[in-house]
Amino acid sequence: MCEHCGCGLPPAGETHTHGSDTRVRVDLMQSLLDTNRAQAEENRRHLMDHRVYGVNIMSSPGAGKTTLLEAIVRQAKGRFRIGALEGDVATERDAERLRTLGIPVHSLTTGSTCHLDAKLVHAGLHVLPLDDIDLLFVENVGNLICPGLYDLGCHLNGVLLSVTEGDDKVAKYPQVFRFSQFLSITKVDLLPHVAFDPEQPEREARILKGDIRCHRTSAVSGEGVDALLEYLLRECEAAYGTASP
Amino acid sequence: MHEWSLAVALVGEAEAQARSRGAVRVHEVTVTVGTLTGIVPDLLARAYEVARQGSLLDGVPLRIIVEECRAFCPACGEEKRVEDILPICPDCGGTGLDIVKGEGIALTQMDLEVDHV
Numbered sequence: 001m002c003e004h005c006g007c008g009l010p011p012a013g014e015t016h017t018h019g020s021d022t023r024v025r026v027d028l029m030q031s032l033l034d035t036n037r038a039q040a041e042e043n044r045r046h047l048m049d050h051r052v053y054g055v056n057i058m059s060s061p062g063a064g065k066t067t068l069l070e071a072i073v074r075q076a077k078g079r080f081r082i083g084a085l086e087g088d089v090a091t092e093r094d095a096e097r098l099r100t101l102g103i104p105v106h107s108l109t110t111g112s113t114c115h116l117d118a119k120l121v122h123a124g125l126h127v128l129p130l131d132d133i134d135l136l137f138v139e140n141v142g143n144l145i146c147p148g149l150y151d152l153g154c155h156l157n158g159v160l161l162s163v164t165e166g167d168d169k170v171a172k173y174p175q176v177f178r179f180s181q182f183l184s185i186t187k188v189d190l191l192p193h194v195a196f197d198p199e200q201p202e203r204e205a206r207i208l209k210g211d212i213r214c215h216r217t218s219a220v221s222g223e224g225v226d227a228l229l230e231y232l233l234r235e236c237e238a239a240y241g242t243a244s245p
Numbered sequence: 246m247h248e249w250s251l252a253v254a255l256v257g258e259a260e261a262q263a264r265s266r267g268a269v270r271v272h273e274v275t276v277t278v279g280t281l282t283g284i285v286p287d288l289l290a291r292a293y294e295v296a297r298q299g300s301l302l303d304g305v306p307l308r309i310i311v312e313e314c315r316a317f318c319p320a321c322g323e324e325k326r327v328e329d330i331l332p333i334c335p336d337c338g339g340t341g342l343d344i345v346k347g348e349g350i351a352l353t354q355m356d357l358e359v360d361h362v
Contacts, residue, residue: 022359023272028262030352032254032276115247145283146247174330175283207331207340 036150039118043125043153050130052083053236054138054154056116058176060169061142063162064186064219066094069137071219073101075229076135083133085124087116087141094139104128115146118153135236144169148176155239156232158182163196170204177205182213184228189218248284251350252292258352260301268357271301275308275354279347281330286311308354314347 031037047054057065066086073082083104086095095107106127108120121138128136138154140147159180161169164187170177177183183205185198202214213231217224259274278284286309293307314327318334324345325335332342 024266024357024359026262026266026355026357028352028354030258030262032251032258032350032352035254035258113250115250117250146250149247149282171331173283175281178281204331207333210341 033149033151036118039122040151040153043118043122044155046122046125047130047136047153047155050133051240052130052133052136053232053239054136054152054156055232056138056140056147056152056154056157057160058140058144058147058157058180059142059160059162059186060144060165063142063160063165065139065142065160066097067219068160068184068186068217068225069098069139070101071217071222071225072137072229073098073103075222075225080134080233081132083128083130083136085116085121085128085136085138087120087139089114089141104133110141114141114143115150116140116152117150121152121154135232144173144176148173148179156181156235158184160184160186161201162186163188163190163194163198167196167198167200170201170208174208177212178208180205180209180212182215182228182231184215184217184224186217186219188216188223189221248288248292249296251284252289252296255293255307255352256296256300256302259355262352262355263301263357266357267359268301268355269360270358271305272356272358273306273308273354274302274352274356275310276350277310277312277353278350279312280314281332281344281348282350284350310353312347312349315345316342316347317345318342 059065069084076082084098085106085108087108087110088094089110092107095105098105106124108116108124138152157180159176163185198216205212215224215228217228255276263271278286290307290309297303297305315324316327316332317324318337318339319341320337320339321334332344333340334342
């Protein structure tokens with residue numbers, strides 16, 4: 001309450017002018033990401049209620065998110081149940097690719113927006129048969145910048161970097177790497193053909209996030225896919241305290 | 246262009262704050278942006294000009310404060326100013342810094358016109 005006039009405007013700690021004018025200056029500390037963060041917490045609770053482990057997959061367009069997911073789904077077949085939310089600016093192409101593998105998929109089309117947010121993911125969670133899913137992948141819109149600001153309510157954030165993109169990308173787009181718990185260098189079957197030193201992005205990612213987990217994968221040769229899958233399963237077990245779901 | 250989503254969130258938040266305080270007009274809005282967010286202030290300003298249209302903030306100027314990154318270096322045992330986008334201690338070169346400031350975006354001040362004081 002204002003000690004000059006007791007008007008209750010603004011609340012304690014804020015200053016405002018008195019006299020002939022009616023202008024007040026209000027000091028605030030209202031994060032613009034709070035609404036999204038609250039929705040993300042709600043999403044995580046919802047996933048926990050259904051014992052679903054959520055993994056947010058981010059990368060630039062063409063780094064191989066959908067192709068890696070296809071490889072993971074094939075590898076996991078018969079061992080545990082996978083579902084996916086597919087974020088794209090337009091088209092159902094990625095969703096269709098995964099649907100043909102026989103898993104539940106829902107497409108999140110963002111229109112003009114360059115990233116998924118927790119509200120969009122929430123809508124998707126209500127469409128998927130969560131009780132039939134153990135591991136849920138949320139494939140973000142292809143973009144190495146914006147997704148790094150938006151918690152979706154997944155348990156893990158992962159970023160992919162393909163060897164054809166160049167080994168200098170981590171330092172150029174730091175936010176999304178700082179935001180991630182794991183990094184996967186993708187398309188490593190092409191390493192003999194490109195000037196890409198996988199140790200550089202891994203080293204720089206560790207500077208940004210000391211405990212980031214680094215993987216190298218090829219969806220074509222299958223290299224590293226099982227190791228990535230095993231890592232995700234261990235994290236899932238740690239979250240739910242059970243043996244393999 | 247996450248600046249667009251953030252501008253929309255900014256207008257919504259500022260409108261809600263203004264209404265909850267019984268403001269009849271808004272004179273200025275201030276947003277503080279940390280350097281580590283990667284948000285481009287010019288893009289945010291332009292997105293805001295579009296996002297404010299038709300709202301209580303129509304025509305209201307936006308002030309953007311850029312907040313430098315400060316981080317605690319465990320090796321040195323003190324807080325430092327970090328200018329590089331890779332958080333490396335400027336003194337000892339150590340990594341594993343704890344970010345103290347500079348990784349958020351917040352509505353930090355509003356100049357309001359109220360119908361009674």
